[in-house]
Amino acid sequence: MKREHLIKPVLDHHYPTIQYGKGVYLYDDQGKAYLDASSGAVTAGIGHGVQEIIDAMLEQAGKVSFVYRSQFTSEPAERLAKKLSDLAPGGDYWSFFVNSGSEATETAMKIAIQHWQEKGRLGKNKVLSRRMSYHGITMGALSMSGHVLRRRRFIPLLEDFPVVAPPYCYRCPLNKTYPACGLACADDLETAIKRIGAEHIAAFIAEPVIGAAGGAVVPPEGYFKRIKEICNRHEILFIADEVMTGIARTGAMFAMQHSGVEPDLMALGKGMSAGYTPMAAALVKDHVMEPILKGSKSIMSGHTYSANPQSAAVSLAVLDYMEKHQLVEAAKVKGSYLLARLERLAEQFEPIGDVRGAGLLLAVEFVSDRISKLPFPAGLGLTSRIIDKAFHKGLLVYPAAGGVDGAGDAVIVAPPLTITEAEIDLLVQLLEETVREVLQEISGFDRG
Numbered sequence: 001m002k003r004e005h006l007i008k009p010v011l012d013h014h015y016p017t018i019q020y021g022k023g024v025y026l027y028d029d030q031g032k033a034y035l036d037a038s039s040g041a042v043t044a045g046i047g048h049g050v051q052e053i054i055d056a057m058l059e060q061a062g063k064v065s066f067v068y069r070s071q072f073t074s075e076p077a078e079r080l081a082k083k084l085s086d087l088a089p090g091g092d093y094w095s096f097f098v099n100s101g102s103e104a105t106e107t108a109m110k111i112a113i114q115h116w117q118e119k120g121r122l123g124k125n126k127v128l129s130r131r132m133s134y135h136g137i138t139m140g141a142l143s144m145s146g147h148v149l150r151r152r153r154f155i156p157l158l159e160d161f162p163v164v165a166p167p168y169c170y171r172c173p174l175n176k177t178y179p180a181c182g183l184a185c186a187d188d189l190e191t192a193i194k195r196i197g198a199e200h201i202a203a204f205i206a207e208p209v210i211g212a213a214g215g216a217v218v219p220p221e222g223y224f225k226r227i228k229e230i231c232n233r234h235e236i237l238f239i240a241d242e243v244m245t246g247i248a249r250t251g252a253m254f255a256m257q258h259s260g261v262e263p264d265l266m267a268l269g270k271g272m273s274a275g276y277t278p279m280a281a282a283l284v285k286d287h288v289m290e291p292i293l294k295g296s297k298s299i300m301s302g303h304t305y306s307a308n309p310q311s312a313a314v315s316l317a318v319l320d321y322m323e324k325h326q327l328v329e330a331a332k333v334k335g336s337y338l339l340a341r342l343e344r345l346a347e348q349f350e351p352i353g354d355v356r357g358a359g360l361l362l363a364v365e366f367v368s369d370r371i372s373k374l375p376f377p378a379g380l381g382l383t384s385r386i387i388d389k390a391f392h393k394g395l396l397v398y399p400a401a402g403g404v405d406g407a408g409d410a411v412i413v414a415p416p417l418t419i420t421e422a423e424i425d426l427l428v429q430l431l432e433e434t435v436r437e438v439l440q441e442i443s444g445f446d447r448g
């Protein structure tokens, strides 16, 4: 292998060099165009190369890019926190700014634990999550995640936080069917709480729509209302991980708005700055902050770049752009157009077992048999084959660990919210060619 210096995800893989991006396209140094139907990692929500954001970056850089949060505050950070609170379900949120989704979920976890400590409830320090979940790559965030592959290497170093059943109706982990199930997956949280003891539990964390660990898995109607009711009854804080779903992606500014639930804490990232700069946040309801304000008056966490004015100014510009171009509405309208097109694809290809999602966070799950929903053998690497073939054709889609515990195949389709219908048509055409060719390649595989 050639000696290099940049550590890339797969060390012996060739990654094209991108020279610039415009709208939904990225262009490499060979002149090849890529239709970014994954918004990178479901991040570039307003597309690439937007002039208004570049202008806002330059304007802030001309004033000051960095101040240290222990010494100063800044106007962009103050304005951004107020704006997020105004937009969030029910308002009344404080913001703690960080730099990645992992830091956001981990900060939310720490604040939840501190909340109980300030109230003298020192034993409440476990965080429950769901078996199909991804809340980040750092040790604390991984401890709260059910993503088998990303955890495996570090299991001995992780906190042994319990997980409960996910709301994965396509393959119900409890072998039930909605609505006859009576939301048994939500009640599984209560069973776990009773087993562990609420006096040991600080919080429950969940993605409103499961992303990388399942592929745009939308919970059944009433699920989060039940979850919140269970959390309230047992004095457990509810953290919504909106890192992937937040900031208009699902056709609402926050995906929790679809279920009418106001989380005690939220984690935001990705779409918050739409990829123009690292930016993320833990949002904390006023009642969660209250004992901290009365007590130690300081959150025992933070990073050097937390609340830096440069990233805050970019994030404000992204939110302004979204409002100006009505991108919440666009996610809804373009999302249902794309969903209908993907559903038509499923009529063409027997191995497409499920098409699902919300707004422009959609996914296609593949099965070797539609009736039994049996996944393809892992050794076939179907998801990778589809991602690679699409990439070759100039289409970017995002891998998801479909199936229970990642034992299945799914790809997420989540283009920038600015995508046009004509661009969606091209996206679907490229995906159709990809699926056809990959299925031909594997047509003789051994189902045993």
Ligand code: PMP
Residues within 6 Å of the ligand: 041, 099, 100, 101, 102, 103, 105, 134, 135, 136, 137, 207, 211, 212, 241, 242, 243, 244, 269, 270
């Ligand atoms: N939570 C969710 C739901 C995510 O999708 C991700 C990233 N895929 C994270 C947390 C972690 O975010 P980051 O990669 O920015 O640390």
